[in-house]
Amino acid sequence: MDDLLRIDDQLSDEQRLIRDTVKEFVADRILPDVADWFEEATFPVKELAPALGELGVLGMHLEGYGCAGLDAVSYGVACRELEAGDSGLRSFVSVQGSLAMFPIWKYGTDEQKEEWLPRMAAGDAIGCFGLTEPDHGSDPGGMRTHAKRDPSGDWILNGSKMWITNGSIADVAVVWAQTDEGVRGFVVPTDTPGFTAPEIHRKMSLRASVTSSLYFDDVRLPASAVLPGVKGLKGPLSCLSEARFGILWGVVGAARACLESAVDYSTSRTQFGKPIGAFQLTQEKLAWMAVGLGQSHLTALHLGQLKDAGTITPRQISFGKLANVRAALDIARQARSILGGNGITLEYPVIRHMNNLESVLTYEGTQEIHTLVLGEALTGLAAYR
Template sequence: MQNQELLDSIKRSAKQDRFKGQDYYMIDDLLTDEQKIARDAVREFVRGEISPIIEDCYERAIYPRHLIKGLAELGAFGPSLPEKYGCAGTDETTYGLMMQELERGDSGIRSAASVQGSLVMYPIYRFGSEEQRMKYLPKLAAGEFIGCFGLTEPDHGSNPAGMITNIKEDGDHYILNGAKMWITNSPIADVAVVWAKDEEGVIRGLIVDMDTPGVSAPEIHGKLSLRASITGELVFEDARIPKANLLPNVKGLKGPLSCLTKARYGIAWGALGAAMDCYESALRYSLEREQFGKPIAGFQLTQKKLAEMITEITKAQLLLWRLGGLMDAGKATPAQVSMAKRNNVAMALDIAREARQIHGGMGITNEYPCMRHMMNLETVLTYEGTHDIHLLITGMDVTGLNAFK
């Protein structure tokens, strides 16, 4: 639905967004002016454009596609890529802060920006030819094109190396066959970055124009999480892809995995945003809600919850600030990013659940954001490497032993 009348009526009836953000350890002092300006611009966008409509979009499982133009104007698509391609050329902390604010609005909206920037634009930039970059990146940055990323298959999720989607050479084309599952934005995408095995069994990346005959993207319905995001399949039936659309500069699983490292970094920041929103809502509610003659914030058990929440949020902020620096210095390892993704998403999910409890019965309604964040975070815990897979990555990193199989 892109029904402007409906959106306007939702906006009119919307509650006020009172989010301020938390900074218990004065981490703002460590940020540059540019970083703070970018964060605050996204915060304003969320306040003005996302908060007023998100509960309704979530309830009705509507992807608010009209936001794409505004997100592009904010520079939310591939912010850290060079200006030459229509991007902002920011540092990695700025990118992270933008994802934090977007997910404070909703994980589904942050997912759309993550996929576009980290999983579609980044591989085209990093592994594509200059011609491919110039053809696709400016349009993706401007939101004129919507992109999606096809790695997961119906029978190969945590183990993408087992993929069966494949390409066979045919003159100046490849013939692409196979299916991808759980693909964010595929039903509305103009272009897909698809990972498939060549005739030698080597994983290659292709840029697939979605109007290619033999390519379809049926929508997946019935999601109880990430409902303000659109998810689908990708089905390839003898689709003829020009050889010029092969990403020339990468072979093997390291191609998709390096995109995932970039996206997981953004997720680690995003999850923090969701946690901050839940904490702040719980703190405010607990100060306003009275039981037994006093605000529930005055009870020790409520304070235990709130104190632990702000402690975990502060630890996550410090971890991300350092990780951002490592990313900029080109020193961050994929295992460090895994640790941050796993820690922060689990932390956010715990906070969403505790915050929901503090809101009592009201916590299960869409008057407050905690339940929506909680439901969303169930997806975030699973996608881009599940909670347990990231644990195995850390385990392998510290022991040198592979416990995957």
């Protein structure tokens, strides 16, 4: 399918090489099996993680410690190609690099960085990010998980988290908790006594992804477990901004995969003596899908350029996350309609992407929260409470 706006012509030679390398990996290692993984609700993360490390996409936007140190647009392009395979694949890379590695890289001690970042960049250690709780999703400031110092100077962590990607297979968790000093981040090895992470089952979305709860029952951590470089919600929210940037690029890949499937189907499926793509109603759907994809792609590229220039703001990332996820979901739903009954089978990627995007619409800030972020930006009035 032709890129109508020739957006990738604006990429550098290195960025196009990253695009082609990740796209080939997805074609070889993901697409042949991902429908089965989705149907069976499995994802071979332990096997794929070292391969993704060798590919260089784990923490690829960070510098040092075995990370590639690439620019934001390169990271975005990689996320786009990963999510063209499956949102679960891109979620793993986002969680590993932006939610688990980034806070250690940005706010951790030299010892924490040396212990975890090289292994995580290589895919030899898997990380997760503990912020969302059963009763506190959009309002993380109300979290109940807490950590208190005991007379020895150790921290004692208690509480729970929910909807945690990679939780049950992680080697390390970056956990945010209330303390007497405000919200603090902790680097928690998952083999610490009192830490448990049961997997969440019966999902109808992101099935090719590991999702877990986290429980902390008097988890004893040394003083060296705390991330010293940040206090308050600024810490976890900065991590979410990093992850949302990957999302607003990634969903362009999911949308593109749906449009490609719809175009291929509409030009080969014959009804009333001609391909359904020759009917005006089908062409109108395809045209609007292409417009939505192009607009999302341009938004992602512009925000990537702002990030590389060091001028991007959280509000702009909210704009991209809100607009691009909604556009991708609309494209997936239109593609599903073009495929008719075949659109609900895993013989085609559309229903898988459509179901996955229902989760992407919600995680890393719901549609409603990002709407209120933009509303406040426009009016100067906060409407969260």
